[in-house]
Amino acid sequence: MRTICFYFQVHQPYRLKPYRFFDIGEDHHYWDDFANKSIMRKVAEKCYLPMNALLLELIEKYQGQFKVSFSLSGVFMDQMEEYAPDVLESFQKLVATGHAELLNETYAHALSALKSKDEFHDMVRAQQEKVKKLFNGYTPKVFRNTELIYSDIIGEMVAELGYEAILTEGAKHILGWKSPNYVYCNAIEPKLKVLLKNFRLSDDIAFRFGEKAWADWPLTTDKFVNWINQIPQEEEVINLFMDYETFGEHQWAESGIFEFMRHLPDAVLNQSNFTFSTPSEVVAEATPVGKIHVPVPISWADEERDLTAWLGNDLQDEAFDRLYELEPLVRQSQDPQIQKDWKYLQTSDHFYYMCTKFFSDGDIHAYFSPYESPYEAFINFMNVLSDFMLRLKKEQNASLPKA
Incomplete structure (x- = not known):
């Protein structure tokens, strides 16, 4: 063949x-x-x-x-x-x-x-x-x-x-x-x-x-x-x-x-x-x-073909970790809009926009990003995540039995 x-x-x-x-x-x-x-x-x-x-x-x-x-x-x-x-x-x-x-x-x-x-x-x-x-x-x-x-x-x-x-x-x-x-x-x-x-x-x-x-x-x-x-x-x-x-x-x-x-x-x-x-x-x-044998994850992105397009700098790792800390609360949620937002917030592009690479790879990241800078992408995402967390906690408190 x-x-x-x-x-x-x-x-x-x-x-x-x-x-x-x-x-x-x-x-x-x-x-x-x-x-x-x-x-x-x-x-x-x-x-x-x-x-x-x-x-x-x-x-x-x-x-x-x-x-x-x-x-x-x-x-x-x-x-x-x-x-x-x-x-x-x-x-x-x-x-x-x-x-x-x-x-x-x-x-x-x-x-x-x-x-x-x-x-x-x-x-x-x-x-x-x-x-x-x-x-x-x-x-x-x-x-x-x-x-x-x-x-x-x-x-x-x-x-x-x-x-x-x-x-x-x-x-x-x-x-x-x-x-x-x-x-x-x-x-x-x-x-x-x-x-x-x-x-x-x-x-x-x-x-x-x-x-x-x-x-x-x-x-x-x-x-x-x-x-x-x-x-x-x-x-x-x-x-x-x-x-x-x-x-x-x-x-x-x-x-x-x-x-x-x-x-x-x-x-x-x-x-x-x-x-x-x-x-x-x-x-x-x-x-x-x-x-x-691929013991460490690879991807098709950038010269390194690794995960650094999405993870690895402080902005990306902080946003990624904070997002997935919410998974247990999301799994308890009965709100379909919360479930939908949870899916969309996981899209890899949000972390791609936070990449701080330079040279040719950095130019590619900037081309796809709607933000002026990776820091702006991080702040915007974290503001959204803060509101999302409040919604989760409000729903959880509402479901607790009254004293």
Whole structure:
């Protein structure tokens, strides 16, 4: 088997509105409805609608020889229902072809796997129910954790939930001399197969495509196919994992990114011995070549491919610890709005905005952040968290028996 596995992360967070100290105890609505709606509609017009239309065209043109996979975060699906039902319908049409696979993840695109096994399992089950509801009973078989965060222990937790495989980053410091172009298995639970992102070829599309200073610019389909043809014949699968917003949002239509994708299937199918497969097809056909040992969590973010995009500085760690200290109280709550806010507050983007890195990685963080500084992101989040805590304690006190 020689195949290409396309996977796209599709996620939009619920962004917090500016929330002042004086709002604590007075205002319990935390979300910037205007920004969330306007950003969703902007990205829908630039990326989701045109790219979904293109992929549907390609799937039909190549009669199922071309295949892709998606992980739609639960908070993204909530926003599709609320702001972009046309986008939801276009994803439903893609999935209905049988050649666009949906993966599962945590509902809120959260970091719960790093802190609470109970919350992680709850979020995964909630996400599974959401997918089933919106996609005609669809049940994902393969898992993708938030931002490809993975470790041996996280893999074991995913295996406990019955998934066949998990996706993660083909990080150099983990692989060493090994190639990402094989199927591996979890070091603790070998029945869970592990697919590793080929970061060089993925990032050529996701990050370098429109970079005119790049030595290989412009990237053409012929050039790309020539690169994959140089991969040793025994290497079985090229995992091209990227943000879906690569198409039209990060790489604008004027860069030629849509035309590149339009012509890529023809170039691959006619100029190489590669096919296209979904993750579940890959793991059904390929035998793992060995275990992949990941004792410390990795991700697909930044140069280090670790957790420092979200955790590690004092701001991030303080906010993260204070948030999860509230889990026992949340589990006692009967208020559906508290439960909903609890999910949305766990979204990893809130901690991403608090990152204090510099240089190129810092520029990327600043690009995605609605805040002027990481400190501003921290203060805003902690103000919200203070009000959330008051709501929890008020509900708990109200439920205590009167003396």
